[in-house]
Structure formats: C-alpha cells, structure tokens
Amino acid sequence: MTSLKRSLEADPYASSIASKVFVRSTKNGKVQKITRELYLRQDIPCSSKICTSCLRYAPRDANGNVAPFVLSEKPAGTKRFPTGHYLVPDTNAFLNAMDLFEQKSGFYDVIVLQTVLEELRNRSLPLYNRIIGLTKSEDKHFYVFFNEFRLETYTVREKGETINDRNDRAVRTAVQWYGSHLQAATKHSGLTKHCPAVVMLSDDKENLRRAITAKLSACSLKDYVSGLEDATRLLDMISASQRGQESRALATEQLYPDYYPMSKMMTGIRAGTLHQGVYNVSPYNYLEGSVRVPAFDKSLLLLGRENSNRAVQDDVVVVEVLPKAQWKAPSTKIIEEEILNKDENADAEEGEGESVATEQERRALQEEVKRIHGKNLEGRPQPTARVVGIIRRNWRQYVGHVDSTSSSKVKQSRRQQTVFLVPMDKRVPKIRLRTRQVDELVGKRVLVTIDSWDQDSRYPVGHFVRSLGGLETKEAETEALLLEHDVQYRPFPKSVLDCLPQQGHDWRVPSDLSDHGWVGRKDLRDKLICSIDPVGCQDIDDALHARPLPNGNLEVGVHIADVSHFVKPNNAMDMEASVRGTTVYLVDKRIDMLPMLLGTDLCSLKPHVERYAFSTLWEITKDADIVNSTFTKSVIRSREAFSYEQAQSRIDDQAQTDELTQGMRALLMVSKKLKRKRMEAGALNLASPEVRVQTESETSDPVDVKTKELLDTNSLVEEFMLLANISVAGKIYESFPQTALLRRHASPPKTNFEELTKQLKVKKDLQLRTESSKALADSLDKCIDPREPFFNTLVRIMATRCMMSAEYFCSGTQSYPEFRHYGLASEIYTHFTSPIRRYADLVAHRQLAAAIDYERLDGSLHSKGKLEGVCKNINVRHRNAQMAGRASIEYYVGQALKGRVIDEDGFVMKVFSNGFVVFVPRFGIEGVIRMTDLATPEPESVFNAEEYVLEISGSIKVRIELFQKVVVRISDIREASTGKRKIKLELVRQ
Numbered sequence: 001m002t003s004l005k006r007s008l009e010a011d012p013y014a015s016s017i018a019s020k021v022f023v024r025s026t027k028n029g030k031v032q033k034i035t036r037e038l039y040l041r042q043d044i045p046c047s048s049k050i051c052t053s054c055l056r057y058a059p060r061d062a063n064g065n066v067a068p069f070v071l072s073e074k075p076a077g078t079k080r081f082p083t084g085h086y087l088v089p090d091t092n093a094f095l096n097a098m099d100l101f102e103q104k105s106g107f108y109d110v111i112v113l114q115t116v117l118e119e120l121r122n123r124s125l126p127l128y129n130r131i132i133g134l135t136k137s138e139d140k141h142f143y144v145f146f147n148e149f150r151l152e153t154y155t156v157r158e159k160g161e162t163i164n165d166r167n168d169r170a171v172r173t174a175v176q177w178y179g180s181h182l183q184a185a186t187k188h189s190g191l192t193k194h195c196p197a198v199v200m201l202s203d204d205k206e207n208l209r210r211a212i213t214a215k216l217s218a219c220s221l222k223d224y225v226s227g228l229e230d231a232t233r234l235l236d237m238i239s240a241s242q243r244g245q246e247s248r249a250l251a252t253e254q255l256y257p258d259y260y261p262m263s264k265m266m267t268g269i270r271a272g273t274l275h276q277g278v279y280n281v282s283p284y285n286y287l288e289g290s291v292r293v294p295a296f297d298k299s300l301l302l303l304g305r306e307n308s309n310r311a312v313q314d315d316v317v318v319v320e321v322l323p324k325a326q327w328k329a330p331s332t333k334i335i336e337e338e339i340l341n342k343d344e345n346a347d348a349e350e351g352e353g354e355s356v357a358t359e360q361e362r363r364a365l366q367e368e369v370k371r372i373h374g375k376n377l378e379g380r381p382q383p384t385a386r387v388v389g390i391i392r393r394n395w396r397q398y399v400g401h402v403d404s405t406s407s408s409k410v411k412q413s414r415r416q417q418t419v420f421l422v423p424m425d426k427r428v429p430k431i432r433l434r435t436r437q438v439d440e441l442v443g444k445r446v447l448v449t450i451d452s453w454d455q456d457s458r459y460p461v462g463h464f465v466r467s468l469g470g471l472e473t474k475e476a477e478t479e480a481l482l483l484e485h486d487v488q489y490r491p492f493p494k495s496v497l498d499c500l501p502q503q504g505h506d507w508r509v510p511s512d513l514s515d516h517g518w519v520g521r522k523d524l525r526d527k528l529i530c531s532i533d534p535v536g537c538q539d540i541d542d543a544l545h546a547r548p549l550p551n552g553n554l555e556v557g558v559h560i561a562d563v564s565h566f567v568k569p570n571n572a573m574d575m576e577a578s579v580r581g582t583t584v585y586l587v588d589k590r591i592d593m594l595p596m597l598l599g600t601d602l603c604s605l606k607p608h609v610e611r612y613a614f615s616t617l618w619e620i621t622k623d624a625d626i627v628n629s630t631f632t633k634s635v636i637r638s639r640e641a642f643s644y645e646q647a648q649s650r651i652d653d654q655a656q657t658d659e660l661t662q663g664m665r666a667l668l669m670v671s672k673k674l675k676r677k678r679m680e681a682g683a684l685n686l687a688s689p690e691v692r693v694q695t696e697s698e699t700s701d702p703v704d705v706k707t708k709e710l711l712d713t714n715s716l717v718e719e720f721m722l723l724a725n726i727s728v729a730g731k732i733y734e735s736f737p738q739t740a741l742l743r744r745h746a747s748p749p750k751t752n753f754e755e756l757t758k759q760l761k762v763k764k765d766l767q768l769r770t771e772s773s774k775a776l777a778d779s780l781d782k783c784i785d786p787r788e789p790f791f792n793t794l795v796r797i798m799a800t801r802c803m804m805s806a807e808y809f810c811s812g813t814q815s816y817p818e819f820r821h822y823g824l825a826s827e828i829y830t831h832f833t834s835p836i837r838r839y840a841d842l843v844a845h846r847q848l849a850a851a852i853d854y855e856r857l858d859g860s861l862h863s864k865g866k867l868e869g870v871c872k873n874i875n876v877r878h879r880n881a882q883m884a885g886r887a888s889i890e891y892y893v894g895q896a897l898k899g900r901v902i903d904e905d906g907f908v909m910k911v912f913s914n915g916f917v918v919f920v921p922r923f924g925i926e927g928v929i930r931m932t933d934l935a936t937p938e939p940e941s942v943f944n945a946e947e948y949v950l951e952i953s954g955s956i957k958v959r960i961e962l963f964q965k966v967v968v969r970i971s972d973i974r975e976a977s978t979g980k981r982k983i984k985l986e987l988v989r990q
Helices: 052-057 091-101 114-123 123-134 163-188 205-213 219-228 231-235 246-252 262-271 303-307 361-371 474-484 572-580 596-602 644-652 659-682 712-735 749-764 775-783 790-800 839-851 864-896
Strands: 004-005 017-023 030-040 084-088 110-113 142-145 197-201 217-219 273-283 289-292 301-304 314-321 387-392 395-403 417-423 433-434 444-452 461-470 520-522 530-533 542-549 554-563 612-618 627-635 642-645 691-696 702-707 743-744 807-810 902-912 914-919 923-932 940-942 949-953 957-963 966-972 980-990
Touching: 052 163, 084 091, 084 163, 091 123, 091 461, 091 691, 110 114, 110 163, 114 123, 114 142, 114 163, 123 142, 123 314, 123 775, 163 197, 163 205, 163 217, 197 205, 197 219, 197 554, 217 219, 219 231, 231 949, 262 314, 262 387, 262 712, 262 749, 273 387, 289 980, 301 314, 301 387, 303 387, 314 864, 395 433, 395 461, 395 474, 444 474, 461 474, 530 644, 530 712, 542 659, 542 712, 554 659, 554 712, 572 642, 572 839, 572 864, 612 712, 612 839, 627 712, 642 644, 644 659, 644 712, 644 980, 659 712, 691 864, 702 864, 712 743, 712 839, 712 864, 743 839, 743 864, 775 790, 790 902, 807 864, 839 864, 902 949, 902 957, 914 966
Parallel strands: 084 110, 084 197, 110 142, 197 217, 433 461, 520 627, 530 642
Antiparallel strands: 004 017, 017 030, 273 289, 273 314, 289 301, 314 387, 395 417, 395 444, 417 433, 444 461, 530 542, 542 554, 554 612, 612 627, 691 702, 743 807, 902 914, 902 966, 914 923, 940 949, 949 957, 966 980
C-alpha cells in the first residue's frame, strides 16, 4: 500500500487532506488502482480525564453531549512509572500476550491505536473481538484512538518503507504525540508533576530500539511485567513463541517437513493436485487423522505424526494424496497417547535427540502395517494423504492438567520449569509449558494457549493463562467444559442491561388499547392457550391453543414469545445475543442468551399474565390438512403452564371435560396425524442416548440418573413447532428470496452408511437402504431383533452418527433443491419457535414481521454477506452448546456413580483388534474395554475384521461380536490422561 499527500502548492487545505492509493487484483486478473481521500482532523480527543483542551473541542452528539472520556485521571503507577502511566501496545504485544491485557490485576488505561486494531483484525479476528470486548468494559479503561484520522498522528508511508515498518512508525508517532499533548495539558492546569507516562509496549526489538533512540518510554512485555506485583504469575502468560526464539535458533534438526508456500498451495488446490479440508483426529487412535474433501467419496486418512505435520484438531489444512500403493484401511486398534507415551520428559530439549515419533509410536504403526498387509482387504483401503500446509489455525484456549511426571524438576525452586499440559480433549496433543508455578498447578484445572508448533519440536508450545481450581471440583469442572466448548458465560455488561425496560419486573402490557404497543397486534387474550414444557422450565418460548370452528375444522394457534419487541437490531443487547447465539443448558445451570429479566419474565409466556407474542394461526381439517395460515403479532394470556407429565395426565383423565382440556385433546389428535404424514413423506425417526440427571435442589449434587421417557405430549409440542417453523420458512422465503434465514439438513453421502450397511448385513442379514430418506426410514423400521427390543434403538443411534449436521444458511447462497431438510423430509425449514434461547429464531421473527408489513426490516438483514456471517457463528454456537450439554451430563453421571459399583446390560457398538466399545442404555454412556482390562498380562487374541469378531484366548476365553448383548460392571475412576472422572466398564459375562 502506498500513502500520498497532496502538495501544499496544489491545495491550500492539503495539510488536512490525505490520499491512500493502493492496487488490488480483480477476479479476472486485472489490476485496479484505488484512491481514497482521508480528511484529517484535530478534534479527535485523547480521552484522558486530565486533559481539558480535548474536552472543549471533542465532537458532540445530536444533544450536544461529548462522549465520556475513558482514560483515568490518576492511572496506576509502578516502580518505574511512579506518577502513573498509560499503555500503548503495538500489534506484536497483543498477539503475544492478549491474555495479560484481560487480567484484573493489571493492564488498565490502555490506548488501542487504530493502526494496531486494523492490523489485528487482518491477523486474528478472535483477538480483534477480544479487544473490542475490552473497550466496552467500564473497569479496564481501554480507549480506541483513531490515529490514522488525527492530523498530528497520521503517518505517510515513505518510499521503500514496508507496511510493517510504517505501522511501527505510526505507533511511535502516536506515543510521542500523546506524551507531548499530556505534558501541555498538565502544564496548563499546573499538574506537571502528576503527568502520567505514555509507555509503548512491544516485543519487536527494532521498534523498541527506535523508540528508545527517540527518547520515548518503551518496554518489552517481559521487562514491564517483571515490575508488577504479580510478576511470577503474569510472566507465565507471555507467549512461549517469544520466550523460545533464541533456543529454537540454536536447534538444527527438523522433525517435520516444511510447509508449501501459500502460492504453491493455492495453485495446487485450483489444479486439483492438492485438497483443502478440516483436520479431524480419531477418538480411538490419536495417530490417525482424517480430512473430508469434495474430490473423494471417503475421507482421506492421515497416519502418523509426520503425515499430520503439526496439524491440530479443527485446523483448516491442505493435503496431498499419497500414491495408491500407500492407501490403507482405517485402523482397527485402540491407540491412546497416555498409555503409549507415559512418563515422557517435557524438559528434553527440542531438536536434541527428539524424533518426530517415539519408539512406542513407531512400533504401534508397524504392527498396523503388518496387520493390513497380512489380510486381504481389497476394496476397503481408503486414500491416504499428508499435510503440506495450514490455511487457518483454529487454535483456541485449551483446558487440561499438568502432568506431574513430565518434568524432572517438579519439586524444585521458583525457576521456570518445563512440563506437559494434558488437554481434556484427547484429540489435542500434549502442550509444552514453561512455568514458575509447577507446585501450585499440579492437581488443578489449567487454561492455556498454544503459541507455536515449530518443525524442531514433537509437541506444540504454549503458555499458562490461569488456574480454574482443583480437579473434580464442581466449579472448576463446569467452567472447564464451558471454556472447552467456547461458551460465552461472562455476566452481561452494563451496556446490555441498559437496553432492558426501565420498569424492570414491573413492566406490563399496556392496558390502553390505543397505546403504541398495541398497534398492529391482534387481541388473543380470550383464547384458551397453554404451554407444555419440561419440568421446571422458566424460559417459556411457546404456547398453543385449539378450538373447533363452525364448519367442523379446527383453529390451531402456536404463539411464540415476541422477543423482537424488546431486542432491537444492532443495539448492545442484540450484538451480545448474536455473539452468544444460543442459550446453553447444563445439568445444574443455564447460560442465557438474553438477560434473565427477558428470558424468564417479560418474554416468557407465563400463565395468568398478558404477554406480547408472535402467533401462527391455521385452519386445519380433522385429517390434519392445512386450509389456510396467517401470521400476526398478538397479545395473549396463557391459562396454564403444564409439564409434559401434567399435560399427559390431564389429557388422559376422562373426568376432565373443560374447554382447555378438550383443546389439548384436539391438538394431540391432529399432532398424531401430522406425524404420520411426515413419516409417510420420509421423515426419519432417529435416536440419541438421552438421560436425565436428578440433583439435590439446594446443592445441585447428582442423586440419580434416569432415562428420559417420551410421552405423547412431547410429540404433540414437537409436531406443532415443526409445522410453525415450516410455515414461517415458506413465508419469509417468499418475501426475501435472497436473504431468508433458513435451516437445511443435507443428504448424507452414500459412503457415510457403507460401514453400518455392511455391519447389519454381516451380523444380522438385514438390508439398510439409503437412496432416499424414505428408503432409510423404512429400512430402519425393519432392523429388528425379536429377541432384543433395544436392538432397533441401537441401530438408530448408530445411523444418527452417519448423518450430516443440520445448518443455518442464507437462502441466496443455495439453490432451492439444496434447502431440503433430509431428516424432516421438508422442502424448506427454519427456526422460529424459540427466540428466547436461539438467535436464529430472533432473526426469523424480524423477517416475518417485515413480511407481514408489521415493521420495516433492518438494513443488516438485507445484506447476504452479513447474514452469512450470522449463520456461520450460530452454527458454531449451536454445535458447541450441544457438546457442552452432553459434557455436563457425562460429568454429572460420573459424579452420580462415584463410589458405586453396578452391573448393567450393555451392547457392543464397535470392535477393535485390542478392545471393544460397549453402550449402556441405562445411563446413556459408552466406554472402551481394552484387552489389558480383561487380564494381566494382555491375553492372546484373533481379530476378524470382516466378521466383526474378536476371539480372546489364554488366561481368559471370550468371544466378542458386534451388536452382542453383554453384562458390564460399572464403576468410576479418575482418568489419568484427562483428569476427568470417567465411567470404567468391566466385562462380567457375555
């Protein structure tokens, strides 16, 4: 990029006008020159409360008010800066130590330069978002200074100067201006002795040298942190990639291959010789990864550390397919890192005697190769590949525990020591940490960040962020699972709470029908409406009613909380909800998408109070045919809030003949017919292992685990919510064909079902047809074992895992045939019925309101690009919420069984050459039973991969087959590898 200024001769006002000139290539390969004029100003304030001159000239809003200044009048001081100081970090500082800036023990009054913010946005969007979050914090005092628009701090790029050097110079220029500006401000007010220092923070040696030469206050991160009170803890949080630069420079041996240059990767992807995809690690074999790419029906396998070449779970990688002679069948062996590489020394110097794979890993891989070549597996091998580059690192913060055996110096002094952090997620490799706090961190849940993974290190290197608390403590384990699944759980900031109605819990629907709140709303308070939800539900999104019409048909209404009345587009509450994306339900708590005032009170369709709603009304025949449908904003007054059990009991009680009960019976009758029609159209009736954990009301400690029972009332609610979602989807797509927010479920590739199809054929002589959802649904109905009723549910659970994930999308990004929801057998679908807990539904509400001319659609919802961004985020948030909920159940099931030993029926779901996986329906859990668990020493075995049979002989004789019913003994242990309390299964009998 080249920056130019107009000459003074050409324009007498040129001192306040600048031009940015840059070139870019267009899609057709041409070069386009773009010139942008910048109007430089002198009224952009420094935002220090010390300065009165900026207060006089700062821009004002429509009411004549100046935005409150951010930087403290008396900022904190240190030994080096006793009169107080403001910090000005460069991009390097944020990239290497973002965690430091979020600490409460320091790093207040920070000036974030526009130059730095823009550079960060290009380098790391997650870090950019974290900084924006800090600027919104009223406690931290982070101020964004638009130095690129202030006349005195705008920096022209010089001839031959790199963009990076120009940006570094812009940072120094801003620091120099701030220093002289504050000196002048304090001199004017007679407070020169109290003028705070303006300190540049950087780990760029050249930038520091130039700053010191210019007599600016400047520090490296290490030097600055060393002068703080909490230095020991904070020093651990500086990026290990910076701390280890010198030692890596001395390393000579490269363990991993070089990555291809980006230009070579892009050329290869376009030519079809290279492929891009997301890297996934097998949950049973940490040395086996896979990447799904469009060019191949089956996933590409990546075997061993060298072929995975420093890829971490969820990284976007570029792979090169290996020659066909090297293609292999997927592994049939359970390989776990904590067993294979036990007691590794983390203090071993990278590049000194370290190899890419340990001796144990080589042996395990060689055994797999021998097994493959010793069998006739023609037709089963999958294409293999190797990673040749990384498009995007999807590294995040990881939770784990310090392996106390990984360092030879664990019990020594406060010197920095190297240890291994073992992540909770087994798919993530061990992380090397250097820390001064080993003694304090052993036995704790610890949060860390990966900084780098260089070619001369077998493992990635990271740094400590903070301790969450002791292993197995409820608080630490709950926070750990929230962090592991990236759930936004911080308290709602004041800016969000300020968007709530000022009346608080006293807010009421206006009694005066001429009030603005009633405009365009239908009065449905006379309808006999009720809600049906799980026991204890407080955020009631939906309610229903049915009443007979004179012509013999039924009027049916689904009424949804009108959240969009309270959450306006683009305000602070809307922005926060869009980031959170969904409410997350854990066993003992709920992490809300919206503040509780809305979610559990003002929006919640509680009984006996008037509430704003968005209603979908149908005229439906007794045969469940839709005659017509209408959509309207409304006011309702629910008569009852039933649990599923209460509603079922009331419907079944023939003594109840009131109108509300009759309406519920009509709803149930129609819902059964709607479900039958869906099933006839090819909708799938899948299954997932669902259990309910009973907890103590006061302590939330688990008491018992029960399998969820589904009643007719569960299906009643589900059918009408599906009908509402389908009806709304059609309406918003009709009005906004390019920007309707919809939900699709793609047809699974045929290869997804290959293994399950073969398993059913070999073991049960059953045929699984997958050419359509209807064919799959019909064949699943026929997967029955007369001797074992649970077998059909087991097959449905396994079939669910072969499916693609449903996803939100913007209608303009797909052709209409791709809208189809495979699992529901519906041509079009959206989410409308849960706006309290899902942001997608809130968007659908806004689009539907515009479609019925209730209000104008906000401009952001006309932008396909912005909606694609919304969809991308809520897809991730929805998936993370599901995973967090399951992890919470898994943790509480483990706690509920703590200290107990129970024998239960189980079913073999998967067979390996050295173990097998058993599913226990009673607790909805599955676990691995290894050969080493059966006897010591490990017994002999013969594995028949074609017949899915494991014959064990020697000290114990056992025959294990796929789908076999077994009895297992369930106990609990603390898993050494992850520090989590897990269920241990032992085979009792077959």
